[in-house]
Amino acid sequence: MERLQKLIAESGYCSRRKAEELIKQGKVSVNGKIITELGTKASFGDEILVEGNLIDYEEKEYYLFYKPRGVVCTTKDDKGRKTVLDYFDDVDKRLFPVGRLDYDTTGILLLTNDGEFANYIMHPKNKIDKYYVAKVKGIVTPDEVKKLKSGVKLDNKKVYPSRIKVKDINKKNMTSIVHITVHDGINHEVKRLMESINHDVIKLKRECISFLDLSGLKSGEKRMLSKKEVKQLYNLSQNK
Ligand code: URA
Numbered sequence: 342m343e344r345l346q347k348l349i350a351e352s353g354y355c356s357r358r359k360a361e362e363l364i365k366q367g368k369v370s371v372n373g374k375i376i377t378e379l380g381t382k383a384s385f386g387d388e389i390l391v392e393g394n395l396i397d398y399e400e401k402e403y404y405l406f407y408k409p410r411g412v413v414c415t416t417k418d419d420k421g422r423k424t425v426l427d428y429f430d431d432v433d434k435r436l437f438p439v440g441r442l443d444y445d446t447t448g449i450l451l452l453t454n455d456g457e458f459a460n461y462i463m464h465p466k467n468k469i470d471k472y473y474v475a476k477v478k479g480i481v482t483p484d485e486v487k488k489l490k491s492g493v494k495l496d497n498k499k500v501y502p503s504r505i506k507v508k509d510i511n512k513k514n515m516t517s518i519v520h521i522t523v524h525d526g527i528n529h530e531v532k533r534l535m536e537s538i539n540h541d542v543i544k545l546k547r548e549c550i551s552f553l554d555l556s557g558l559k560s561g562e563k564r565m566l567s568k569k570e571v572k573q574l575y576n577l578s579q580n581k
Contacts, residue, residue, distance in 0.1 A: 342382040345369065345389070352398035354391055368392045399434050401455040403566035407558040408450045414441040425450060428561060439463060440526060448473075448547030449555050451566070458571070462550070467578040468524045470503050472549040473531050477540040481507045481517040485538040493537045500525050502534065516543065551577055 343351075349360035349369070360369075367375050370390045371383045383389060389396040408414070412423045416437055425438055429452065439451040439459045453459055462469055486507060492499040502521050509518040517540070523530050532542045548554060551574065558564060 342384050344379075345371065345376060345381045345383050346379065348383060348385060348389065348398065349391055349396060352385075352389075352396040354394070354396060360391070363391055399454050401458070402432070402434050402436070402453060403455065403458065403571055404429070404432070404436065404452045404563050405553055405555075405558070405566055406450045406452055406563040407555050407560050408442050408447055409560045410445055410447050413444055414438045414450065425452065428563060441528070442547060443529065443532070443545070446545045446547065447560065448545075449550055449553060450547070451550065451553075452563075458574075461575065461578070463526045465525045468503075469551050469574070469577060470522045470524050470549070471547055471551075472504075472520070472522045474508075474546050474548055475519045475521060475531055475535060475542050476544040477517050477519055477535050477542050479515055479517065479540050480510050480512065481519055481538070481540055483507075485540075488538055489534055493534055495525075495527050495530065495533050495537075498525070498527070500527060500530065500534065 345364060346357050346360040349355065350357035354360070355363070361379055363369055364379055365377060367377050368391060369376050371381070371387050373388070385398050385400070406425060406428065408425060412425055414425055416424065416426055418424050426436065429436055434454045436452045436454050437459070439453060440463045442448065442450055451462060461467055486505055489502055489505055492501045500523070502523050504522040506520045507517055508520050519535070521531055521534070531545060535542050553570065
């Protein structure tokens with residue numbers, strides 16, 4: 342239970358001060374009853390109407406999800422494919438994925454109902470690192486790595502991976518394992534970077550978003566982020 346004016350402000354309807362005025366003016370009702378007392382407490386489980394508008398607020402929640410292969414990163418799919426939200430049937434919040442992983446990409450994905458947070462994580466100016474492991478066709482040479490390090494133009498923007506390292510090469514199968522960290526949030530960024538040096542990605546997994554990783558989770562499993570983790574993520578941009 343919280344003070345009504347706080348709940349109204351938290352819903353994004355108006356400022357707390359304005360909410361106090363509206364309460365005093367008799368423009369707020371809780372479960373059908375007009376409230377004019379400023380100290381009145383309520384919760385978002387109550388039906389709160391402000392000037393006839395239903396206050397529609399959700400507590401903010403943040404999840405870390407281990408996305409399996411063959412799942413789309415949208416809230417709905419017109420082709421009827423499985424979406425990441427199918428794994429959140431037990432959550433009563435209107436969650437959406439923070440950015441995208443391709444249908445065939447696996448790994449760490451954040452979901453939330455906090456639009457501000459999602460923008461923060463995705464915005465290139467905050468340089469939140471996303472670390473991927475890619476299995477690619479062919480043997481990646483030191484010259485090709487150098488080329489990527491010197492930047493590649495994607496969507497009219499020069500993109501520089503924060504880090505890139507060839508971890509393994511398999512001469513028999515003619516494949517390489519590449520560890521690559523990016524922060525630009527460009528569509529299909531890793532696949533396009535690798536294609537720019539003529540290596541198609543066969544398999545892609547996002548292992549980390551900054552300090553967050555998949556420890557303790559199996560494919561298809563999720564956990565909530567702690568308040569501390571959310572705060573730590575916000576602190577990252579200040580440390581850049
Ligand atoms: N880059 C890609 O190419 N695909 C993804 O799913 C994520 C990053």
